[in-house]
């Protein structure tokens with residue numbers, strides 16, 4: 236392998252090349268990155284119907300002591316359902332309440348993670364006939380042990396109308412499978428709505444689970460595509476993600492049932508929170524909006540205007556002045572400064588559908604007229620044939636076998652250099668991937684090396700899906716696996732970290748000499764390490780074969796005397812189908828070693844089925 240590292244060589248890589256795609260799939264946000272512990276906090280999961288679906292809320296007590304029903308009597312008009320509890324028993328008298336009282340509990344998303352010494356804010360709306368004496372507690376999954384407890388007491392006049400209550404609970408112990416209980420031992424009627432429980436220590440207080448957030452920060456993503464995927468489209472338009480329903484006070488958001496991935500979300504993680512997430516990650520937001528097309532239905536181009544206005548309003552929400560209608564709402568939500576929204580995608584995977592082109596042109600014209608600087612992403616793949624419509628970028632999605640993705644190292648060698656390619660979803664899937672194998676990561680690595688070399692054609696690339704809650708695997712594999720308390724990266728996650736310095740770096744010219752193994756592909760970049768302010772050459776090579784490969788690496792333009800501090804990082808394992816798991820989270824992870832024999836002419840051995848990165852101090 237010859238790398239040309241002379242000062243004149245090389246081409247700048249786009250600042251945005253590697254980022255992440257967050258989709259609300261696999262409970263990635265609801266019951267995942269979004270730290271809300273209560274599932275179905277508004278008792279609304281059936282939509283605005285009676286009886287609504289209060290699942291997973293569960294009744295504590297039997298009908299001799301308690302009646303539980305839902306009513307359309309909430310103080311929130313957009314989510315009108317409230318829970319009614321008629322407590323029939325009392326602390327004394329003929330019908331005595333059972334120990335601990337009667338009421339309801341919420342197990343969260345397959346158990347709440349409650350940790351000793353941490354504080355949790357429980358907030359709810361309540362109304363009562365008579366005075367209120369309600370016990371709020373965090374307990375183990377059977378109601379025992381009690382981890383934290385508080386009593387909320389109010390006079391009849393204090394709760395004769397809806398009142399907001401807030402308690403801080405400090406946990407005395409740790410339990411990863413806890414629940415929130417609201418119970419009473421006082422006869423009377425209580426209505427509850429919008430019950431929330433959040434840990435106080437979310438990332439920057441912005442509501443993101445810190446452990447998952449740290450995994451994302453490690454990736455140094457330069458963009459965040461959100462909120463889907465199919466989630467944006469919906470199986471039916473009535474169930475698609477519509478941003479206006481997800482902004483403003485969380486209590487007033489109606490929530491919706493995502494009918495592609497088949498679960499309810501309270502939409503606590505809404506349009507504002509996605510933009511905040513991008514900002515917190517230092518990533519450029521890329522908003523995918525619904526273009527009037529779902530999987531099963533679509534609006535015609537002559538009636539798409541409300542959707543176009545909705546997209547314009549969503550952009551105004553992100554970056555309009557505080558004097559504008561939607562900019563003012565953003566400011567009221569705590570972010571008067573505009574968000575740095577520069578890219579939008581018109582739908583997801585809709586190219587070829589009857590109304591796509593017509594609808595697309597309406598969006599394109601309106602957005603360019605109002606925001607000429609915004610880059611617009613088309614769903615139509617322009618890599619094989621030129622687009623028949625204007626676009627700044629086009630989506631390219633690929634889910635395939637490991638060997639096929641590896642061979643796509645060359646896919647973008649000859650594609651047009653404009654419009655730019657946005658590889659917004661790629662992954663090895665199927666039996667090569669299982670739930671995240673080394674083999675899958677190596678196939679993906681080959682593809683990414685090709686993207687890096689062709690980064691004058693490809694501007695952005697993101698793996699999909701990013702997250703999976705192991706209790707709701709709607710899609711395999713995924714980059715980061717978690718449950719209420721634990722998490723790990725699949726090999727595909729770790730593979731992406733090898734590219735975390737590539738965005739904004741310089742790609743160097745590399746040549747694999749004739750006769751080199753066909754199982755090897757490579758790429759090299761020049762990048763500056765902000766930690767020591769020094770320049771490094773990173774040479775990355777994948778060996779996709781079952782035999783080790785000897786590689787002679789010649790680096791032209793590298794001073795042979797300044798190579799101390801150079802290192803090598805390898806991602807491999809004993810078996811190519813090895814995966815990480817909660818039990819063995821570090822089975823397939825990168826291993827770093829110092830390079831003893833670094834030089835501008837060095838011999839290296841690439842292990843079978845491995846990904847190696849050589850970091851040479853320039």
Ligand code: AHR
Nearest residue numbers: 464465466583584699700
């Ligand atoms: O990444 C999972 C799904 O794959 C996305 O929702 C969709 O865009 C694609 O089909």
